Amino acid sequence: MEPSISIRNLDLSFGAVSVLKDLNLDIGQGEFLVLLGSSGCGKSTLLNCIAGLLDITDGQIFIGGRNVTWEEPSKRGIGMVFQSYALYPQMTVEGNLTFGLKNAGVPKTEIAQRVARAAKILQIEPLLNRKPAALSGGQRQRVAIGRALVRDVDVFLFDEPLSNLDAKLRADLRVEIKQLHQTLDNTMIYVTHDQIEAMTLADRIAIMRGGLILQLGTPDEIYTRPANKYVAEFIGSPSMNFFDGHLDESGFTAKDINFTVDGYDFANGRKHGPAWFGIRPEHILTGAEAETRPVRLSGTADLVEPLGSDTLVRLRVGDRLIWVRMDGRSKPAIGDQIQIGFNPARASIFDKDSEERL
């Protein structure tokens, strides 16, 4: 099927500074793609390029099969939602929703229809005559989404839309955005630095760093089989535990400890040499369950963070610190000896030099 958005060999540089390098990305019809990365990785820049708000240096952008590389933002068939809402302060909610349609010369009856539909979907009907200043943060962001909705376009672009909201509202609106996508079924590109948003919303996640896409895959792929050490560290909280050591026939050796890596699914056959062995805190078991795992270690509780649902425990194993996610009911005290165990099949092993997955 024809991709909804196709980015081909995109380059963007400001003077001598290269921000996006030879970037290729195809986004399917109705797909929810999340661009994830820490600040300065180029994710918002990429979104602005797709929207046409930044002039690109080289490459092409196709939206809906049409080459829009030189098109104005308004002619690209996109709607965009910004982090700061970017509502026009002097216009009412209705004015905000209709501004773009009036500019495009849409007939009045159709404007009214579209506004009514968007207001109904987003439940902002009672707010239509208010000014943005009289709205709460969540309501403002709804109106901003509505402004994209009335444009009746195939592609929605979200630029960190929930970052300005408090935690509770963020979770609520996240659900609403997901529902909106299920209802409308149009293509959405969503920029965020929040991995929870990325994991929960995305069909596919593109993890970016330094203007490059490090890994593009489903949330599950990214979580279970991170392509490199950066991705492995970026996804998951607390982040993955790493052992610095050496891989050989006997298994993995990290200074004083040695354990088997049988069951690990090597990407290109078993390799030997210096490596990072990574295991997520939630894949380390404790107590009686630990006994059943192929690899068993023992450590001293060093720091305890109770979260209610879980308890995060930092263990001192030899001279290294390992985070373990325990059941919320277990309440270890500092200094307790804790038996841990894990299965190397759930681990991720990365080459020491290239930091790529082995």
Add this chain to the structure above:
Amino acid sequence: MADVTTNPAPRIIDGPRGRKPTRALSGRNIMIYGTLIVVALYYLLPLYVMVVTSLKGMPEIRMGNIFAPPVEITFQPWVKAWAEACTGLNCDGLSRGFWNSVQITVPSVFLSIAIASLNGYALANWRFKGANIFFTILIIGAFIPYQVMLYPIVILLREAGLYGSLTGLIIVHTIFGMPILTLLFRNYFSSVPEELFKAARVDGAGFWGIYFRIMLPMSLPIFVVAMILQVTGIWNDFLFGVVYTRPENYPMTVQLNNIVNSVQGVKEYNVNMAATLLTGLVPLIIYFISGKLFVRGIAAGAVKG
């Protein structure tokens, strides 16, 4: 536990409690209010003398007590200053200068603000190639002393056939208002969130659409600030008025000078005072009407919306 409920011990004990008391007559207050009153008197006293003197007849003024209130209030000096005082050949008072000043100020203020706000908008939001160089050159213009440019502009206006006319003076005022006003507008528009501008572009608004329908309605305070700066600046201008116009086109300030500094006959202090007050009336009214908006506009850059 039971003991606590039956006989709750008072939790509040003697000692400081609640809001800290302030003394009305503390040394600090006396210093502050004392200084303010002295400074206010220092500023208001000349104004008081002017108002009082302008309401006295000449015999009363000759008695020499400038601080005494008028025994017999007369508005004759005001009438004379407005309609009868002689400047050079004409004897129709300040009224001629007033209308000249209105004809100079209104178009100058409108033109300079219209052009400067567009300049500022383009510089802040449509970063074109060489925008920074253009802006730097414009700002340097603000630091060149007027005196340096006086004569070259005389020649330019003469060559353009505008020397001595109101149009010429309006052009001069518009040009000289440009650097500072452009700076003012550029900084204000820069403080408008960039995403708002992006949203408008996605919504299909162009250069003029964004200017008139997004930026302009958002920027009322800064327009008021610019208007106040320009109205007072142009109304109070003396130098350009005297250099670039002919006597029949003199603005009010130049006429005032000619009335007050005339060396023939008796010095009519009451008429001079009335004339001065009349001249100062326009900026004063502008301040009173828009003072609040002025403060808001000045402070607007500091607070994020």
